[in-house]
Amino acid sequence: MAFVSRGFLGRSGTHRGTGELPPGQYDVGDGFPVLSAGPTPRTATEDWDFTIDGEVAERARWTWQEFRSLPREDVVVDIHCVTKWSKFRTAWSGVSLDTLLAAVDTSAEYAVAVSDGGYTTNLPLEDLVDGRAWIVDRYEGEPLAAEHGGPARLLCPHLYFWKSAKWVRGLRLSSTDEPGFWETLGYHDYGDPWREQRYAGD
Ligand SMILES: Nc1nc2c(c(=O)[nH]1)N[C@H]1C(S)=C(S)[C@@H](COP(=O)(O)O)O[C@H]1N2
Numbered sequence: 727m728a729f730v731s732r733g734f735l736g737r738s739g740t741h742r743g744t745g746e747l748p749p750g751q752y753d754v755g756d757g758f759p760v761l762s763a764g765p766t767p768r769t770a771t772e773d774w775d776f777t778i779d780g781e782v783a784e785r786a787r788w789t790w791q792e793f794r795s796l797p798r799e800d801v802v803v804d805i806h807c808v809t810k811w812s813k814f815r816t817a818w819s820g821v822s823l824d825t826l827l828a829a830v831d832t833s834a835e836y837a838v839a840v841s842d843g844g845y846t847t848n849l850p851l852e853d854l855v856d857g858r859a860w861i862v863d864r865y866e867g868e869p870l871a872a873e874h875g876g877p878a879r880l881l882c883p884h885l886y887f888w889k890s891a892k893w894v895r896g897l898r899l900s901s902t903d904e905p906g907f908w909e910t911l912g913y914h915d916y917g918d919p920w921r922e923q924r925y926a927g928d
């Protein structure tokens with residue numbers, strides 16, 4: 727049955743999606759829409775770094791070369807955009823946020839992902855750990871295309887895809903929850919697709 731094979735056959739990498747559509751979503755199939763609130767920044771990898779700062783004992787920073795030499799994971803996940811498309815079995819590779827966050831000492835409970843171009847999005851820190859979020863720089867075996875967030879983006883697929891910040895350059899950790907770009911404009915603070923948390927108040 728398609729339902730079974732979707733979860734267990736096909737590409738390499740651990741599949742962490744459910745193969746099911748959250749309420750109100752449709753399957754976009756082979757398409758991969760591009761949703762960007764502004765122009766696509768193009769940061770050369772020589773100029774790229776990733777920083778974890780804010781309420782940390784000491785900030786952590788990786789150059790592109792350092793980031794690329796960290797232990798990597800292949801993941802296959804389903805993604806769900808708040809504009810109602812979902813895409814099954816997307817295959818990415820990158821570095822688990824468990825690996826990156828192990829480098830800092832913090833008692834913060836929230837994170838804001840900060841991107842080139844000024845986009846931000848907030849997430850509880852606990853949603854970024856335990857194998858649920860990655861900084862990915864490859865999609866379907868190729869370097870991540872700029873329009874989809876390359877050189878590297880956040881991938882946090884258990885929340886609506888606006889939380890997966892493209893062109894990400896760092897995380898700012900805090901003990902208080904600070905709304906990001908779309909959250910300030912009325913999107914839900916948390917954004918669980920299974921509870922259909924699209925807008926504030928949902
Ligand atoms: N920096 C940045 N990240 C972003 C966005 C954006 O506009 N800027 N859009 C978000 C939204 S609403 C979605 S649905 C996904 C879209 O990713 P895609 O263009 O690769 O499909 O990126 C998210 N991350």
Ligand SMILES: [Mo]
Pocket residue numbers: 761807808809887888
């Ligand atoms: Mo979106």
